[in-house]
Amino acid sequence: MFTRLAACAVAYSFVAAAAAAEPVKPNVVLYFVDDMGWVDSGAYGSTFYETPRIDAFAAQSVRFTNAYSCPLCSPTRATILSGQYAARHGTTTASGHQPPQPAGQSPMPAKAPANQPLLLPESRNYLEPAQYTLAELLHDAGYRTAHIGKWHLGATQPHWPETQGFDVAWHAHPDPGPPNYFSPYGVKTEGEPRGQTHVGTITDGPEGEYIVDRVADEAIRFIDANRERPFFLNVWQFGVHGPWGHKESVTAEYAKKKDPRGVQSNPIMASMLKSVDESFGRILDALDKAGLAENTIVIFMSDNGGNVHSNLPGDKKAASKTETPRTAQLKDWSKWAGDEPPTRNTPLRSGKGTLYEGGVRVPMMVRWPGQIAAAVRDDVVGAVDIYPTVAALTDMTPDPTQKLDGMNLAGVLKGGKPVDGRAYFNYFPHGGPTKPPGVTVRQGDWKLIRWYLTGPEYPELIELYDLKNDIGETTNVAAANPDRVRELSALIDGFLRGTNALVPMPNPDFVPGSGKPPVKKRAPMPTTTPTETVVAPINGWRARGCTAELRDGKLVVTGAGRQSAFLGIAGLKSTGAAVLTLETAAGSGVGKVQWRTAAQTEFPEEGQVVEFTIPDGGPRKTEVKLPVDGQLAHVRVYLPAQTQPVIVERIGLTATAGAPRDWDFGK
Numbered sequence: 001m002f003t004r005l006a007a008c009a010v011a012y013s014f015v016a017a018a019a020a021a022e023p024v025k026p027n028v029v030l031y032f033v034d035d036m037g038w039v040d041s042g043a044y045g046s047t048f049y050e051t052p053r054i055d056a057f058a059a060q061s062v063r064f065t066n067a068y069s070c071p072l073c074s075p076t077r078a079t080i081l082s083g084q085y086a087a088r089h090g091t092t093t094a095s096g097h098q099p100p101q102p103a104g105q106s107p108m109p110a111k112a113p114a115n116q117p118l119l120l121p122e123s124r125n126y127l128e129p130a131q132y133t134l135a136e137l138l139h140d141a142g143y144r145t146a147h148i149g150k151w152h153l154g155a156t157q158p159h160w161p162e163t164q165g166f167d168v169a170w171h172a173h174p175d176p177g178p179p180n181y182f183s184p185y186g187v188k189t190e191g192e193p194r195g196q197t198h199v200g201t202i203t204d205g206p207e208g209e210y211i212v213d214r215v216a217d218e219a220i221r222f223i224d225a226n227r228e229r230p231f232f233l234n235v236w237q238f239g240v241h242g243p244w245g246h247k248e249s250v251t252a253e254y255a256k257k258k259d260p261r262g263v264q265s266n267p268i269m270a271s272m273l274k275s276v277d278e279s280f281g282r283i284l285d286a287l288d289k290a291g292l293a294e295n296t297i298v299i300f301m302s303d304n305g306g307n308v309h310s311n312l313p314g315d316k317k318a319a320s321k322t323e324t325p326r327t328a329q330l331k332d333w334s335k336w337a338g339d340e341p342p343t344r345n346t347p348l349r350s351g352k353g354t355l356y357e358g359g360v361r362v363p364m365m366v367r368w369p370g371q372i373a374a375a376v377r378d379d380v381v382g383a384v385d386i387y388p389t390v391a392a393l394t395d396m397t398p399d400p401t402q403k404l405d406g407m408n409l410a411g412v413l414k415g416g417k418p419v420d421g422r423a424y425f426n427y428f429p430h431g432g433p434t435k436p437p438g439v440t441v442r443q444g445d446w447k448l449i450r451w452y453l454t455g456p457e458y459p460e461l462i463e464l465y466d467l468k469n470d471i472g473e474t475t476n477v478a479a480a481n482p483d484r485v486r487e488l489s490a491l492i493d494g495f496l497r498g499t500n501a502l503v504p505m506p507n508p509d510f511v512p513g514s515g516k517p518p519v520k521k522r523a524p525m526p527t528t529t530p531t532e533t534v535v536a537p538i539n540g541w542r543a544r545g546c547t548a549e550l551r552d553g554k555l556v557v558t559g560a561g562r563q564s565a566f567l568g569i570a571g572l573k574s575t576g577a578a579v580l581t582l583e584t585a586a587g588s589g590v591g592k593v594q595w596r597t598a599a600q601t602e603f604p605e606e607g608q609v610v611e612f613t614i615p616d617g618g619p620r621k622t623e624v625k626l627p628v629d630g631q632l633a634h635v636r637v638y639l640p641a642q643t644q645p646v647i648v649e650r651i652g653l654t655a656t657a658g659a660p661r662d663w664d665f666g667k
Contacts, residue, residue, distance in 0.1 A: 025230040026368065027296040028138065028390055029287070030080070031280055032234075034073060034150055034177075034241040035352060037306020037345045038361045039264075040273060048259035049273045053281030057300060060367050062375050062413050067364030068382035068442070071353050071428045073176075073303040074123075074152050076383050077236070081133040081153075081164065083387030083404040087427040087439075087501035089131065090124040096152035097176045098125045100159060108502050114511040118452060120437060121429050121502035126154035127164060132402040134387045135165030138232040141396055144168075146222045149215045149236035150175050151200070160200070166234070170218045173200030178238040181245020183209035210247065212239045212272070216279040220286040227290045235283065236303075239276040240342070242310060243329050246271040251336055266340045268333065294369045297393055299386065302362040306343035308351030349473040355440050355449055356473055360426050368393070372413045379419040380442055385409050405499070420444075425495045429504055437504050441491050447473075448488035452504040452644065461586075461644075462616055464488070478616070485616045486588070493589050493640060505558050506645055508549070539663045541567045541651070546641055553666035554585055554649050559642035566594075566638040567648075573633075576656025578626045580635065586647040588616040589640025597630040614640065619649070628655070 038044055041051040043058035044065075070076040072094040075086040086092045090107065101107075107122045127133070139145045146168035147161035152175050154160060161169040172178050172185070179185055183205040205214055219235050246268050254267035254274075264270075280300070287293040311333045345351050345358035352359055364381065366372060371393075384406035391398050392410035412419060421443065429437040429452070436453035445468035451461050464478035464485055478485050496503060538548060538555060546565030548557045559565040580593055592611045596603045612624045626632075632655060639646040653661040 024295060025141070025143070025394055026371075027231050027233070027287075027292060028143075028394065029233045029283065029296055029298045030235065030386070031283065031298065031300050032077075032080075032149075032236040033276055033300075033302045034237055034239060035304065035307045035342070036240060036273070036276070036302035036363065037343050037351065037358070038302075038348060038363060039345055040240075040269075040302075040306055040343055041277075041363060043365075044363050046264060047261045048254075048257065048264035049270050051273060051277040053277045053284065054300065057280070057284065057298070057367060058365055060369070060374050061298075061300070061365040062367075062372055062377055064364045064381050065376065065378045066380045066442075067301070067362055068360050068380070068424055068426065069302065069304045069362045070383065070426060071304055071355055071359045073150075073241075076303040077151075077153050078127045079383045080386050081127060081135065082131045083134065083384060083398070083402065083406050084131075085384055085405045085425055085427065085495075085499055087425070087496065087499040088403065088405060089128065090502075091127065091153070092121070092428065093123040093430050094152065094176060095123045095125045096127075097155050100126045100154065100156055108505075111509055112507045114507075114509050116507055117510045117512075118437070118504040119507050120431075120504050123430070126156075126159035129158065129163060131164075132399045133165045134390060135161075135232060135234065137165075137387075137391060137396060137398060137402075138230075138394070139165045139167065141394070142230065144226045144229055144231040145234070146219075146231070147171060147234045147236070148218045148222065149234075150178070150238050150241070151236070152176060161234075168222060169201055170215075171200045172202050172238075175200070177241040177243055178211050178245075181211050181238070181243065183207060183211070183214070185211060210245070210275065212237060212275045212279050216282045219283050223283070223286045223290055223292070227292060237276055237279065239279075240269060240272040241307075244268055244272065244311075244333065244342070246336075247275065250274055255336060261346075263344050263346045266337045266342060268336050269342050297366065297368045297390070299390075300363065300365045300367075301383070301386075302364075304353075305348070305351045305357075305359040305362060306345045308341045308343065308345060308358065309353065310342055311337070312339060312341060347472050354435065355426055355428055355438050357447075357467070357471065360440075366413055368413075373415060375415070377412065377418075379409075379412055380422050380424045380444075381407070381409060381412075381419065382424055384424075389413070423491050423495075425492070427496075427499075427501060429502070439492055439496065439501075441488050441495065442467075443488065443491065445469075446484060446488060448478075448485065448492065450489065450492055450644070462489075482616060486613075489588055489616055490590070493642075497642065503559075503642065503644070506547075506549075506556060508547070537569075539665060540571075541569050541663065543567055546639070550665060554647050555665040556645050556647050557587075557639050557641045558645045565641040566636045567651075568634070568636045570634040572635060572653070572661070573631065574628075574653065574655030574658030574661075575631045576628060578628050578632055578653060578655035580624045580626060580637070581650070581652035581654075582612070582614070582622045582624065582637070582648065583619070583650040583652075584614055584622070584646060585619050585649050587640060587644055588614050590614075591640050592638045593624050593626060594636045594638070595626060595628060595632060596634045597628065598633040599630055600633075603634070603636070614646070632658075 042055040074094045074096040078091040082089045145166045147166040148170045151171040251267045251271040254270035348358035350356035350358040388406045388408040392408045423443045426440045436451045438451040440449045447465045449463040462478045463476045465473045594609045651663045
């Protein structure tokens with residue numbers, strides 16, 4: 001018996017030792033602020049806003065100075081949970097509070113009003129349930145998961161956080177912003193469509209309770225209930241988004257303050273940021289009190305750049321004499337902030353909803369005591385990197401079926417080499433002439449913007465900035481750097497192809513200068529045009545996998561869907577080596593020419609293909625030498641028209657023998 005007891009004791013000791021040796025997985029807290037600009041805290045340079053807890057956290061963290069979000073909130077939120085760029089996951093604007101699109105509905109409309117020059121893809125209004133989210137990855141590894149605060153990734157229950165890997169959820173519905181910053185939160189006001197009687201899973205608190213404080217209460221409750229197991233706490237604050245509820249006693253103090261920089265001065269925003277800062281501090285204190293701070297990865301970030309466009313004089317002119325929550329909000333804003341926008345992002349250009357730095361550069365900090373040393377880093381990083389980085393820091397392998405566009409920053413956080421040469425993309429295919437759709441790439445100190453439209457404020461389709469010497473994006477240096485433009489344009493082309501991005505296309509019903517539909521409508525452009533589709537030839541050239549139409553003496557070629565775009569012509573009779581000349585007025589990128597001879601009944605699977613490059617900037621002539629052996633019968637010209645239209649003015653063909661051919665689309 002003694003022997004058996006001794007054996008049991010030894011066995012128990014081995015089990016205990018093994019259990020003690022098993023590493024404890026770190027907790028993860030993601031604290032996400034709504035509409036907080038890059039310079040909206042002391043840690044990032046504000047001298048007006050007071051954020052002592054954020055600033056102290058920054059001193060303990062890796063603080064990134066070149067971190068990027070999407071231009072608006074829903075895309076960034078979907079990017080964090082999916083690890084994918086918005087161009088891939090399809091949520092490209094802040095539409096997560098709208099009803100979901102019907103199953104099978106195409107995101108590319110077949111038509112648009114006559115006064116709109118482009119067909120713009122529609123953003124998905126929800127996070128696709130098929131995504132294997134970061135929350136699901138952690139949940140399936142034994143983490144207790146919670147989402148607390150703003151969601152904005154699906155208005156209906158099948159798309160709520162409870163279906164995306166979160167065990168606990170406390171969120172509003174619908175939620176571009178909270179229905180009310182003060183309890184009761186679900187007030188319904190007669191005549192005001194924004195008023196809601198149902199606000200998701202949020203419950204009212206004591207009369208006058210502030211929702212930013214309540215978010216912290218719910219987060220702390222979750223921490224206290226789960227201190228004995230690893231957890232993922234997703235805290236997405238409602239502040240500092242509209243409807244801009246604020247504590248007036250705090251606001252009154254900031255109304256007396258002057259900014260030493262002379263830049264920021266909005267007391268409402270200062271008051272709201274103070275509440276956000278206090279909320280964040282209380283959550284950090286709860287981790288300390290529970291003894292969990294050393295084993296918790298805390299990530300602090302904002303969903304997009306600071307709001308510089310709301311509550312301006314034009315908004316106030318639209319307010320009627322009838323008292324509604326909207327007009328009351330404008331009056332309250334005028335009382336405290338006059339005509340001042342919510343914030344100012346100086347030295348960055350513009351703000352929320354744009355592709356300029358003020359709209360997409362945001363604060364981003366990561367703390368893990370004892371594992372990550374405090375540092376300031378200028379690596380180009382962003383929201384798309386959070387999924388793979390958290391997976392690496394928690395020692396997990398992402399599901400191989402979940403395509404991740406982001407980069408694992410674990411090595412960077414732990415003092416690794418800088419992220420050299422990394423290209424970071426932003427895609428925003430929405431807007432009009434005053435805020436056109438576009439796509440950007442940031443690589444090193446350079447940033448290229450490609451617009452799909454021009455307008456009074458955006459006269460050039462291509463903008464290039466040296467952010468090291470021009471952080472405010474004041475001087476477009478594209479014309480002086482054609483090689484750089486070409487390199488970065490090629491990166492954008494690859495990004496759009498690689499993510500299967502749906503890009504704006506010419507509106508076939510567009511009538512310049514008129515809001516009225518044309519008298520005679522053309523057939524609507526299909527969402528996808530199969531390669532086999534053949535349309536009527538133009539000067540003998542047929543378009544396949546694309547649309548081609550004459551406009552003002554030029555052939556406008558636009559890729560349709562995700563098919564290859566080419567122009568083809570048969571019946572040629574020249575012999576021997578040939579030169580094809582392509583004169584274009586717009587478009588850039590890499591294309592190719594393929595041919596077959598009279599002796600070939602089909603195009604060969606390999607060979608008889610020559611690539612060419614259409615350079616950026618102004619009208620250009622491209623010559624492609626074709627080493628034809630025999631009689632030329634059929635030519636296909638593949639154009640880089642998937643991401644932007646290619647406008648062709650003329651195609652010419654000369655050969656060793658045979659009359660030269662000339663297709664001038666102006667004739």
